[in-house]
Amino acid sequence: MSELSVRHLLGIKYLNEADIRLIFETATQFKEVINRPIKKVPSLRDITIANLFFENSTRTKLSFELAQKRLSADVINFAASMSSLKKGETLIDTVNNILSMKVDMVVMRHSSAGAASFLAEHVDATIINAGDGAHEHPTQALLDTFSIAERLGDVAGKKVVIIGDILHSRVALSNIFALQKLGAQVKVCGPSTLMPKHITSLGVTVETDVKKALEWCDVANVLRVQFERMSASYFPSNREYAAFYGITKPMLDSLEKEIVIMHPGPINRGVELSSEVVDSDQAIILNQVENGVAVRMAVLYLLAAKK
Amino acid sequence: MKSEKTPKTINFFYFCKNYGMSKKLLLSAEDLRIILFRLACQLKETHGNFTQTLLVGLQPRGVRLAERLLHTLTNHYEVPNVQLSKLDITFFRDDFRRSGKVLNASDNSMEFGVENKRIVLIDDVLYTGRSIRAALTAIDSYGRPAEIQLLNLIDRRFSRHLPIQPDFCGHQVDAIQNERVVVCWKEDDNEDAVYLVNK
Numbered sequence: 001m002s003e004l005s006v007r008h009l010l011g012i013k014y015l016n017e018a019d020i021r022l023i024f025e026t027a028t029q030f031k032e033v034i035n036r037p038i039k040k041v042p043s044l045r046d047i048t049i050a051n052l053f054f055e056n057s058t059r060t061k062l063s064f065e066l067a068q069k070r071l072s073a074d075v076i077n078f079a080a081s082m083s084s085l086k087k088g089e090t091l092i093d094t095v096n097n098i099l100s101m102k103v104d105m106v107v108m109r110h111s112s113a114g115a116a117s118f119l120a121e122h123v124d125a126t127i128i129n130a131g132d133g134a135h136e137h138p139t140q141a142l143l144d145t146f147s148i149a150e151r152l153g154d155v156a157g158k159k160v161v162i163i164g165d166i167l168h169s170r171v172a173l174s175n176i177f178a179l180q181k182l183g184a185q186v187k188v189c190g191p192s193t194l195m196p197k198h199i200t201s202l203g204v205t206v207e208t209d210v211k212k213a214l215e216w217c218d219v220a221n222v223l224r225v226q227f228e229r230m231s232a233s234y235f236p237s238n239r240e241y242a243a244f245y246g247i248t249k250p251m252l253d254s255l256e257k258e259i260v261i262m263h264p265g266p267i268n269r270g271v272e273l274s275s276e277v278v279d280s281d282q283a284i285i286l287n288q289v290e291n292g293v294a295v296r297m298a299v300l301y302l303l304a305a306k307k
Numbered sequence: 308m309k310s311e312k313t314p315k316t317i318n319f320f321y322f323c324k325n326y327g328m329s330k331k332l333l334l335s336a337e338d339l340r341i342i343l344f345r346l347a348c349q350l351k352e353t354h355g356n357f358t359q360t361l362l363v364g365l366q367p368r369g370v371r372l373a374e375r376l377l378h379t380l381t382n383h384y385e386v387p388n389v390q391l392s393k394l395d396i397t398f399f400r401d402d403f404r405r406s407g408k409v410l411n412a413s414d415n416s417m418e419f420g421v422e423n424k425r426i427v428l429i430d431d432v433l434y435t436g437r438s439i440r441a442a443l444t445a446i447d448s449y450g451r452p453a454e455i456q457l458l459n460l461i462d463r464r465f466s467r468h469l470p471i472q473p474d475f476c477g478h479q480v481d482a483i484q485n486e487r488v489v490v491c492w493k494e495d496d497n498e499d500a501v502y503l504v505n506k
Binding site: 040 | 395397398399403404410411412414415417444447448449450
């Protein structure tokens with residue numbers, strides 16, 4: 001019987017290849033479950049999970065909540081905007097107060113990198129990182145790689161390019177770790193202003209010409225331009241970004257092979273991807289969303305088993 | 308995309324050799340052959356041409372038995388088109404977080420609907436009855452069958468935790484608690500036999 005090597009899911013960095021493959025296998029089973037007429041199993045019926053979202057989220061929160069409900073867990077939701085945080089309570093105090101109401105697991109999104117690891121050290125509950133600043137977003141990377149494996153058979157040996165705002169992206173970092181652990185080659189592509197300084201130390205190659213990147217890859221994971229995280233101007237205008245880094249249908253049609261297009265959402269239509277590309281068969285964006293629930297069910301199930 | 312899994316079936320000889328356990332033969336290959344014929348015959352008697360019937364093998368160990376019964380029904384009793392599904396009950400078990408081990412799921416293929424079907428649940432050994440309880444709940448999430456029957460190769464009497472009894476039974480055994488019944492199949496363990504093993 002195999003189990004995860006970790007007690008918390010803080011980042012892909014802390015998982016090994018066997019962990020990721022176990023999550024994939026379990027997610028495959030759960031994907032079958034969520035396609036049944038009755039999409040619910042009783043596995044986590046004695047577990048209470050708190051979703052703490054200190055930063056806004058729509059799909060990750062919905063996806064986690066649905067995964068928890070499909071596993072029959074009890075769920076409480078917490079949004080920072082309506083909390084006592086504004087009254088000056090510290091993170092540990094907030095979480096400990098919630099835990100004293102007998103909560104077993106915490107799913108947390110926070111704007112500070114390392115918030116999940118910090119919490120895991122200081123409170124007694126299983127912590128799942130649902131995004132911490134520009135650090136990691138492990139479940140997104142798991143569902144992205146799971147979707148690649150589902151479409152192309154395996155991740156190993158595939159060429160994946162991550163295009164866009166690498167600097168502000170936790171999705172990029174988690175994806176790089178996950179793809180490399182599963183044996184894929186990774187390239188990052190974007191304007192040099194949105195490229196972290198020492199990104200090549202992670203073993204990825206950098207490309208600034210999007211056309212060349214697309215010619216090289218099997219899969220293009222296109223990231224959202226995160227306007228809300230940009231305190232300075234990183235490029236002159238949206239139109240200029242779209243002209244240099246936006247992906248259009250004619251660009252894809254001019255390639256020798258048919259590549260797979262992914263996007264973690266929410267999409268800025270007409271900026272990083274044209275509407276035609278988003279709605280084409282090459283895009284697996286909605287498959288990613290469906291797989292998100294299955295992958296999160298697998299993560300919750302396997303971590304709950306570690307008790 | 309799947310990685311190499313450790314086989315879910317137990318290699319019986321490896322087990323005995325490494326754990327120094329004593330074993331006693333309960334059923335030989337010939338006994339098993341006769342029992343399979345009888346069970347298939349009883350199924351045929353109850354279900355006729357199987358138009359409304361769905362055989363459901365429980366993962367991991369009941370599937371092999373279900374496949375053998377299907378083979379006998381098709382080839383010896385000449386019943387065509389018998390439907391067989393595989394049901395995995397991992398997520399419905401009541402010992403999750405209690406057994407001290409992680410429960411890993413097996414493949415589940417329930418492509419035939421269960422609505423208004425006559426279902427025969429098939430498992431190799433009936434012991435506490437908890438797997439069957441989980442299977443009943445699992446079947447429920449696919450719809451409402453007309454009826455559910457239970458077929459077991461081995462019924463370990465007097466060890467039930469729940470009020471569950473088989474409708475079709477291959478062989479009854481009175482085993483004590485620290486004994487284990489191991490069913491071996493040629494496909495997985497190189498022989499057809501049932502052993503009683505001392506833990």
